[in-house]
Amino acid sequence: MQLYRLTLATMLQRKVWIIAFLCALIMPIVLPYLTPHESNPNLVAPARAQAAWICLWVVSIAWVFFQAARFGDDTARSGLGAYFLSTGVSRVSQMMQIWLACLTFLLPLVCITVAVCLVGAMPGDSAQAKMWIATNMQYAALFLLVIMPLMMVATSVGSRFGSTIGYLIPLCMSVYGMYGVGYLSMMTTVQDNVFLDWLYVVSPHYHLADLTPRLVFRHGSMVGSEFLQLVAYFVGIKIVLSMLSTMCFQAKPVT
Amino acid sequence: MKLTDGNPKVGLLGGLSIGYQERLAQVSDQGDIELGSGTHYLLARNGRGKTTLLRTLAGVLKPLDGGFSCEGRCQLLSEDMTFDRELPARVILKCLLKKADCKQAIELAHNLELNLVKPYGKLSTGNKRKVALLVAEFSVQEGRSDILLLDEPFTGLDAFAREIFQDLWSKRQDGVLRLVSCHPDFDSMEMESSVLISDGQIVHLSGENAPKQWGDLKIQLN
Numbered sequence: 001m002q003l004y005r006l007t008l009a010t011m012l013q014r015k016v017w018i019i020a021f022l023c024a025l026i027m028p029i030v031l032p033y034l035t036p037h038e039s040n041p042n043l044v045a046p047a048r049a050q051a052a053w054i055c056l057w058v059v060s061i062a063w064v065f066f067q068a069a070r071f072g073d074d075t076a077r078s079g080l081g082a083y084f085l086s087t088g089v090s091r092v093s094q095m096m097q098i099w100l101a102c103l104t105f106l107l108p109l110v111c112i113t114v115a116v117c118l119v120g121a122m123p124g125d126s127a128q129a130k131m132w133i134a135t136n137m138q139y140a141a142l143f144l145l146v147i148m149p150l151m152m153v154a155t156s157v158g159s160r161f162g163s164t165i166g167y168l169i170p171l172c173m174s175v176y177g178m179y180g181v182g183y184l185s186m187m188t189t190v191q192d193n194v195f196l197d198w199l200y201v202v203s204p205h206y207h208l209a210d211l212t213p214r215l216v217f218r219h220g221s222m223v224g225s226e227f228l229q230l231v232a233y234f235v236g237i238k239i240v241l242s243m244l245s246t247m248c249f250q251a252k253p254v255t
Numbered sequence: 256m257k258l259t260d261g262n263p264k265v266g267l268l269g270g271l272s273i274g275y276q277e278r279l280a281q282v283s284d285q286g287d288i289e290l291g292s293g294t295h296y297l298l299a300r301n302g303r304g305k306t307t308l309l310r311t312l313a314g315v316l317k318p319l320d321g322g323f324s325c326e327g328r329c330q331l332l333s334e335d336m337t338f339d340r341e342l343p344a345r346v347i348l349k350c351l352l353k354k355a356d357c358k359q360a361i362e363l364a365h366n367l368e369l370n371l372v373k374p375y376g377k378l379s380t381g382n383k384r385k386v387a388l389l390v391a392e393f394s395v396q397e398g399r400s401d402i403l404l405l406d407e408p409f410t411g412l413d414a415f416a417r418e419i420f421q422d423l424w425s426k427r428q429d430g431v432l433r434l435v436s437c438h439p440d441f442d443s444m445e446m447e448s449s450v451l452i453s454d455g456q457i458v459h460l461s462g463e464n465a466p467k468q469w470g471d472l473k474i475q476l477n
Contacts, residue, residue, distance in 0.1 A: 005350040010339040013346065079336030086313035086331035086404065087394075252315055 003084055003094055007071050007101035017105055020059045024112045028052035028120065045121040049215040052116040053139065056109060057210075060147050061174055064109075068102045068151045069166030072158030072249070081159070081251030095249040098155050099148075106147065110140050117215070134221035135214055142209035145234035149241035150174055156249035177206030204237055263327030263400035263432040265290040265312060267457060271321035273311045278319055279304035280452045288450065288459040290432060294424050295459075297436040298469075299452035300476050305436040306334065308450075308457065309404040312434070327400030327432060332391045334406045337383065340376025344369060344386045348393075356393040363423070364389060367416050380411035388420060395431050405435045439469040451475060 011017060032047035075081040075094060084094055117136045123129050150170040158166025181203045188196045208230055213219065222230070267288040272281040280303060282288055299305045310316040312323060313331035338347050348360050348371075364371055369385045370378065378386070388408050395401045409417050424433060434450070445468060448461040453476050466472050 002351050006338075006342075006347070009346050009350050010342055013339070013341045013343075074339065078338070079333045080338070082310070082313070082315045082333055083331055083336055085315055086329045088328065 001097060003075070003080070003089065004097040004101050006080075007098050008104060010071070011067060011101065011105060016063065020063050020105070020109065021112065023055050023059055024052070024109050025116070027055045028113075028116045045123070046216040046218070048121040049117045049136075050212055052113045052121075053143075053210075053212050053215070056113040056143065057178075059109060060106060061171055064102055064106050064147070064151060065154045065170050065174075066163070066167045067105075068098065068154035069158030069170075070163040071098045071102070072155035072160075072166055073163035076159040076250055076253055079252075085251045091249055091251045092246055094251050095152065095155055095159070095245065099152050102151050102155070103148065106144075106151070110144060114140050121215075123218070128218065131218075131220045132215075135211060138221055138227055139209075139211040139215070142211065142230060142234060145231065145238060146174070146177075146206050146209045149238040149245070152245040153241055156245035159249050159251070173204060174206060177204040178210060179207070181205055181207055205233070209234065262430065263292055263402045264324070265326075265402060265432060265434065266324040267312075267459075268322045268324070271323050271457070272319040273304055273307050273316075273457075274319050275307070275316075278455070279307050280455050280457050282321065282457045288457065290434065290448070290450070290459070292430040292432050293448060294433045294435060295448045295450055296439075296446045297434055297450045297452070298446075298472055298476060299436075303452045304457075305452060306406050308452065309333070309406050309434065309436060312402075313404050325402055327402040329402045329404060330391050330394060331404045332387050332406060332408060334410060336387055338375045338386065340374060342375050343372050344375060344378070344382075344389075345371040347375065347386055348389060351390050352393050360389045360393040363393075363419070367419055381413060381416065384408060384411050385416060392420075392423065395427075401431045403431060403433045403435075405433060407436055407438070409437050441469070444469040446472065 028048045028051040031051040032044045035043045035047045037044050037047075072095070075084075075098060081091075081094060085091065089097075114136050118133060121132075123132050150173060153173070154166050154170045156166075157169050160166075181200070184196065184200050184203065187193075188200050211222075214221070221227075267282045267290075269282055269284045269287050272278050274280070280299075297305050297308065307316065309331060310333070311318050312325055313329050314325075315331060344364065345361065348357050348364070352360055361371065364385070367385050369382055369389075375383065375386065388405075391403050391405065395403070408420070412420075448459070449465075449472055451458050451460060451472065460466065460472070466475075
């Protein structure tokens with residue numbers, strides 16, 4: 001796990017993680033007060049949950065993906081990948097170690113977000129509180145199932161095509177999966193186009209992992225079967241992306 | 256790569272051919288080359304295939320033809336290997352070495368006048384090489400066959416630091432096989448065993464009759 005330790009130490013040394021953690025911690029406290037909370041104090045709690053989760057999405061997409069892509073690129077270009085390869089650390093193991101190091105920073109961010117929601121926005125009613133906890137846990141699970149494979153994509157594409165492309169591809173995929181698919185859905189309803197229908201089917205529906213409206217409008221947690229269906233769907237995407245990432249990752253520059 | 260206890264071996268079989276798209280060098284069909292523990296110098300003029308041979312032996316590059324064997328744990332220290340520019344040498348050593356080895360490496364770093372707290376990116380070329388060499392040397396484990404493939408490790412190193420490393424190699428009875436590519440800068444440099452790449456042929460010179468000094472060896476290079 002030498003590459004894991006080295007990647008982790010590099011991330012710590014760069015200190016940008018402080019900004020990421022401060023964002024995840026402070027934004028949900030500050031942003032809710034931009035709402036008309038004086039006239040309606042009940043707005044603060046849902047706004048806090050919304051701010052917390054949106055912050056987490058933004059930090060993950062903007063910072064974690066970039067780190068993952070950069071480490072993939074650096075490892076291949078710096079000769080470290082070849083060094084580890086010569087010592088018997090396989091290509092896949094190298095990718096996993098970089099991915100794990102990025103995940104080590106992502107997990108506390110998720111914990112902070114869930115903690116902010118549970119401490120700073122928990123409903124007073126005990127039945128609602130139970131539902132609130134369950135929804136946040138479901139959200140955390142789905143969020144990780146979406147972000148983790150995309151981090152792997154960032155690392156592997158970064159190692160092969162450089163950090164810029166390695167960053168842009170998972171960024172575009174996540175934005176498309178969150179928002180683009182919605183527009184595509186509208187287009188498929190107004191146009192009878194087989195290609196668009198297929199595109200809609202094969203697109204990653206990351207918007208399904210966004211449970212922010214459930215938290216904001218207190219819709220309650222998903223029923224078990226619905227949640228498991230979503231888990232299975234995202235696990236399927238994860239398997240496909242992991243396989244593609246494994247094929248794409250390279251530990252040394254192309255000669 | 257095969258792991259054996261304490262007795263590393265590198266074998267270049269007759270007919271081994273190295274290169275990228277085109278062949279750079281090959282071992283003569285008539286004789287295999289076998290290297291055991293100790294320091295072997297890899298000598299050739301620029302662009303003749305020193306780095307390519309090291310990369311091939313490390314398993315990073317496929318040979319064009321023929322075969323080779325490495326019995327031991329390889330470490331390829333390529334000339335262009337770098338660490339993150341913001342990491343200080345101390346952190347790099349701590350991440351890559353075991354605790355006891357790291358302590359020894361830090362002691363040697365002090366002798367080498369290597370600044371351990373300065374970010375790697377701000378170190379001079381020679382000091383960057385020292386970091387990589389320390390990592391390689393102290394990753395070696397007693398009782399395990401270790402093969403160090405060092406690609407121009409002396410680049411940028413001053414004579415003082417180079418002597419420290421050469422002393423270390425001669426003093427350490429660790430049974431390590433070191434294959435060191437270099438361009439020596441003084442004729443009297445002693446080389447007990449050397450692998451030459453000249454006129455596209457890879458040959459091994461060792462034994463009593465083989466030239467032992469760089470001054471005698473360099474005239475054989477083309």
